[in-house]
Amino acid sequence: MAKEGQLAFLCLMFHFFMSHFANASKVPAIFILGDSTADVGTNSYLNRSHAKANFPYHGIDFPGHRATGRFSNGFNSADYLAMLMGARRSPSSYLFLQTLGSHRRADVLRRGANFASAGSGILDSTGSTLGVLPLYKQILQLVEVYGDLEARLGRHTTKTLLGKSLFFITTGSNDIFGYFATNTTVSVDEYIDTLIDSYDTYIRSLYGIGARKFGIISVPPVGCCPSQRIISPTGDCFEPANQMAQLFHSKLVKLLCKLSSQLQDLRYSLGNAYEMTMNVINHPNLYGFTNVNTACCGKGKLNAEQSCNVTSNLCPDRTKYLFWDLFHPTQAAANLAAITLYSGPAEYVTPINFKQLQNIK
Ligand SMILES: *[C@@H]1O[C@H](CO)[C@@H](O)[C@H](O)[C@H]1NC(C)=O
Numbered sequence: 001m002a003k004e005g006q007l008a009f010l011c012l013m014f015h016f017f018m019s020h021f022a023n024a025s026k027v028p029a030i031f032i033l034g035d036s037t038a039d040v041g042t043n044s045y046l047n048r049s050h051a052k053a054n055f056p057y058h059g060i061d062f063p064g065h066r067a068t069g070r071f072s073n074g075f076n077s078a079d080y081l082a083m084l085m086g087a088r089r090s091p092s093s094y095l096f097l098q099t100l101g102s103h104r105r106a107d108v109l110r111r112g113a114n115f116a117s118a119g120s121g122i123l124d125s126t127g128s129t130l131g132v133l134p135l136y137k138q139i140l141q142l143v144e145v146y147g148d149l150e151a152r153l154g155r156h157t158t159k160t161l162l163g164k165s166l167f168f169i170t171t172g173s174n175d176i177f178g179y180f181a182t183n184t185t186v187s188v189d190e191y192i193d194t195l196i197d198s199y200d201t202y203i204r205s206l207y208g209i210g211a212r213k214f215g216i217i218s219v220p221p222v223g224c225c226p227s228q229r230i231i232s233p234t235g236d237c238f239e240p241a242n243q244m245a246q247l248f249h250s251k252l253v254k255l256l257c258k259l260s261s262q263l264q265d266l267r268y269s270l271g272n273a274y275e276m277t278m279n280v281i282n283h284p285n286l287y288g289f290t291n292v293n294t295a296c297c298g299k300g301k302l303n304a305e306q307s308c309n310v311t312s313n314l315c316p317d318r319t320k321y322l323f324w325d326l327f328h329p330t331q332a333a334a335n336l337a338a339i340t341l342y343s344g345p346a347e348y349v350t351p352i353n354f355k356q357l358q359n360i361k
């Protein structure tokens with residue numbers, strides 16, 4: 001334990017000095033991997049997928065009131081983060097980019113792509129019945145992108161481009177839901193270790209194709225989603241899932257510290273989605289929210305007995321709700337999360353925030 005403490009301290013100091021001496025810059029590209037909190041339309045292109053959001057009321061507050069496949073009334077946190085880093089919104093879904101001609105696609109790919117698939121997780125089994133893309137398939141697609149870029153720009157330029165780019169990953173929540181959906185005899189601790197071992201492998205493969213800057217978000221208090229609160233007669237959070245989320249975060253802290261000590265030039269920011277979200281749930285009025293337990297769009301108890309579609313009830317003021325539907329944040333909440341990741345304090349994002357990560361040369 002003492003040794004791990006020392007290691008964590010060294011990681012913190014190292015990152016502090018690195019960020020202190022860096023000048024402001026802009027990442028050339030953003031690559032996004034993960035689940036529904038970052039999906040900008042991937043699942044709309046998956047014929048077998050049962051986890052889609054390409055119909056109203058999704059997108060009711062998006063420019064043009066379009067349902068784009070985002071599980072939100074408007075933008076999601078991948079969009080807001082990309083905006084803070086100087087882009088117009090999240091890069092497009094890779095599956096959308098594949099519908100473009102090869103010249104146009106290669107041009108667009110230089111600025112990044114979004115591979116996130118709603119319902120997916122770290123484990124291949126997570127979301128498999130939903131027909132979604134698990135993290136390893138998303139990484140295979142990213143390897144295809146590497147091949148495309150290399151063919152066009154050459155190896156050296158591609159490595160330099162990827163080394164300066166941000167790799168944003170938000171995953172793990174669906175794996176935790178998956179733990180409770182199956183009658184697994186695996187202990188919580190072993191299960192989280194399995195997730196962390198896979199994450200370890202995946203981060204190393206991304207590093208292998210040239211990724212150096214990782215922006216990673218851990219799991220929010222998933223037990224406080226409206227979908228989980230309705231399990232309790234009193235509408236309380238489902239604590240076993242929240243405890244898993246916290247354990248996942250603490251093991252992720254150690255994993256990333258270890259990786260940055262083993263892999264030269266690997267830099268990262270880890271967003272503590274658990275603390276960020278709990279803070280909003282405990283102090284909603286500080287952030288302009290009046291409702292943090294009910295879905296804005298849905299039906300039944302806490303509006304969480306049905307997913308959101310055009311037959312749902314809609315809340316009166318979408319800017320005042322933490323949850324858009326039974327699982328996902330509103331765009332107001334996603335914006336707050338992105339601002340916290342980008343420029344927030346060490347309480348929520350360590351060892352450096354995304355802005356400092358962006359500015360490292
Ligand atoms: C999905 O369906 C469309 C239209 O039926 C078809 O053109 C496309 O090839 C299918 N995609 C996959 C990945 O199966």
Ligand SMILES: *[C@@H]1O[C@H](CO)[C@@H](O)[C@H](O)[C@H]1NC(C)=O
Nearest residue numbers: 178179180181182183184185
């Ligand atoms: C889990 O176990 C319970 C009781 O043994 C059983 O009724 C249920 O069908 C099982 N669920 C799954 C998903 O295997």
Ligand SMILES: *[C@@H]1O[C@H](CO)[C@@H](O)[C@H](O)[C@H]1NC(C)=O
Nearest residue numbers: 305306307308309310311312
């Ligand atoms: C809306 O969702 C409900 C519950 O999932 C479903 O029963 C209904 O058919 C859906 N309606 C439309 C128009 O998609």
